Amino acid sequence: MIRMTIGIVCKEALMGRITEYYHATSLEDAFAKAQQLRPAAAYVGGGVELILRRNPEITTLIDLSRCGLDYITASREGIEIGSQTTLTTVSRNADIKKYAGGSLAWWTGRIAQNNLRDMITVGGVIGRNQPWNDVVPHLVALGAQVRLFDGAERIMPLAGYIEAKQPGVIIKGILLPAGNAGSSGFLWRFTRTLQDISTLHFSALVSSDGKFMTAANLVFAGRPGHAALYPRLSEGLVGKSLSHETFARVAEMAPDVVEVGSDLRATGEFRRELVRAAILNLEEHMTGVAQ
Ligand SMILES: Cc1cc2nc3c(=O)[nH]c(=O)nc-3n(C[C@H](O)[C@H](O)[C@H](O)COP(=O)(O)OP(=O)(O)OC[C@H]3O[C@@H](n4cnc5c(N)ncnc54)[C@H](O)[C@@H]3O)c2cc1C
Numbered sequence: 001m002i003r004m005t006i007g008i009v010c011k012e013a014l015m016g017r018i019t020e021y022y023h024a025t026s027l028e029d030a031f032a033k034a035q036q037l038r039p040a041a042a043y044v045g046g047g048v049e050l051i052l053r054r055n056p057e058i059t060t061l062i063d064l065s066r067c068g069l070d071y072i073t074a075s076r077e078g079i080e081i082g083s084q085t086t087l088t089t090v091s092r093n094a095d096i097k098k099y100a101g102g103s104l105a106w107w108t109g110r111i112a113q114n115n116l117r118d119m120i121t122v123g124g125v126i127g128r129n130q131p132w133n134d135v136v137p138h139l140v141a142l143g144a145q146v147r148l149f150d151g152a153e154r155i156m157p158l159a160g161y162i163e164a165k166q167p168g169v170i171i172k173g174i175l176l177p178a179g180n181a182g183s184s185g186f187l188w189r190f191t192r193t194l195q196d197i198s199t200l201h202f203s204a205l206v207s208s209d210g211k212f213m214t215a216a217n218l219v220f221a222g223r224p225g226h227a228a229l230y231p232r233l234s235e236g237l238v239g240k241s242l243s244h245e246t247f248a249r250v251a252e253m254a255p256d257v258v259e260v261g262s263d264l265r266a267t268g269e270f271r272r273e274l275v276r277a278a279i280l281n282l283e284e285h286m287t288g289v290a291q
Contacts, residue, residue, distance in 0.1 A: 016056040023063045027149045027170055030062050034168050043170060045124025046086065048116060069123070069172060072096065078178040080147070083123025083171045087111070087135070090122065099176055100142055100205060103185030107138060113195050123171040129162055129226065132197045136162060137219040137227035138187050141203035143180050147172040159229055183207040183215070188281045189222075190274050198222040199266045202278035206237065206286060213237045213246075213286075220278070223271060224263045232257050233279075247283035251276045 022041075024030030034041045041060040044050060050061065069084035074095040081090060090096055091109030099105070111134050112120060125135040126146065136158070144158045149170040158174060184206050189198040201221040207214045216234040221227035236250040260271035284290045 016054070016058055018059060018061055020060040021063060022060055023066055025066050027067050027172065028151075030064055030067055031149060031151060031168075031170055033060075033062055034170075038168055043123070043127065045084065045121035045127060046119035047124075048119050049124060049128045064123070064170070071173075076178060077175060078181070079176040080173050081122050081176070082173040083121060083126070085122050085173075087117040087120045087122075087125075088114070091117070096176075099181050100183050100185035103187055104138060104142065104176075107134060107187050110194065111135070111189075122174060126158070126162070126171050126174070129165075130197075131224055131226045132201065132222035133227070134187065134189055134198060134201055134221075137201055137221040138185070138203040139174060139176075140227055140229060141187075141205045141217045141219045142185055143177050143205060143217060145175040145177065147175060162227065180205060180207075184286065186282055186285045188278050190277075200260075200271050200274040200278065201227075202275075202282070204282050206282070208242055208286070210242075212239060212241055214239075220258050220275065223258065223260045224265070225259060225261065228259075230254075230257055242287055244283065244287070244289070247279055247286075251279035251283075254279050 022033055024033060030043065034043065037060050039057050041062055042050060042054065042058045044061045044063050064084055069082040071082040072085060072093050073080050079095050079099060087108040091105050093105065097105040108117070125133055129136045140159045145155050146158045146161045147153060147155045149172045153172065155175065186204040186206070188202045190200045191198055199222060203219045205217045216237040218230045218233045219227055220230065233250055233254055236253065237246060240246040255272040255275045258275045260268050260275060262268045
């Protein structure tokens with residue numbers, strides 16, 4: 001009992017005590033509150049990460065659940081997903097199941113575990129973006145744009161946003177561009193169990209005319225570094241035939257292009273082998289032939 005109390009006290013001291021839980025009623029209200037309290041305030045998505053770990057300076061949580069951010073809409077521009085939408089909702093949406101072969105719907109219904117997926121939000125995964133996160137690199141591969149609110153709305157590529165995050169800015173939602181809907185989305189994560197986090201994550205979006213590849217986005221994460229796009233590997237595929245020779249060439253060069261390293265989970269050498277395996281798995285996905 002004493003040990004448990006000490007544990008709780010230590011954790012509170014480490015994370016800081018929350019003294020206010022503020023229910024924002026609009027984006028304007030949430031942003032104004034955050035500006036007033038910076039850096040002592042944080043927006044709440046599903047709260048999964050904020051409960052486990054948060055900056056000790058944070059004393060106020062700003063709840064966004066009344067700001068109208070729980071939506072999925074399809075339009076001529078593409079599919080827009082509000083930042084308060086949970087992974088479970090994303091995984092069950094009929095339009096997302098059809099988008100780029102349904103890779104996003106499939107994986108948002110499988111990573112972590114079911115009761116966590118009911119809580120984890122799109123805004124929360126982007127807001128935290130752990131290096132081993134699976135959703136962010138997949139969205140980057142799909143060419144997602146992020147819609148932000150900082151007093152006014154603006155939109156930018158998610159790939160650019162995660163490079164230079166802007167504290168205090170509200171993630172309103174993401175847009176999956178209509179132009180990529182017919183391409184093929186692919187995700188491969190190397191884990192010891194299905195519920196484990198990725199030792200290496202690989203996501204791709206490939207367009208083809210059936211014989212030749214016409215566009216490709218290749219993203220690695222959990223290297224153990226953050227999600228990064230690899231245009232040099234994409235160049236190895238674009239304009240080339242959908243053949244074993246093409247993928248074998250890219251698999252050969254990929255371990256020298258993707259920056260991997262060692263951590264408690266795996267050595268850099270092991271990750272280099274995983275990089276090669278990731279490309280061969282993409283080949284199998286694109287050609288239907290296992291190597
Ligand atoms: C046991 C466990 C297993 C997991 N396994 C996986 C896995 O396999 N794959 C995977 O990808 N992830 C996994 N996750 C990680 C999970 O995706 C992250 O913890 C995610 O950040 C939680 O989302 P949330 O909505 O609960 O975030 P929150 O805890 O609510 O927020 C996270 C951060 O984002 C900020 N934020 C939230 N919403 C917004 C917004 N709209 N605008 C601006 N900032 C915002 C918050 O202020 C905070 O800094 C796992 C987590 C746990 C606990």
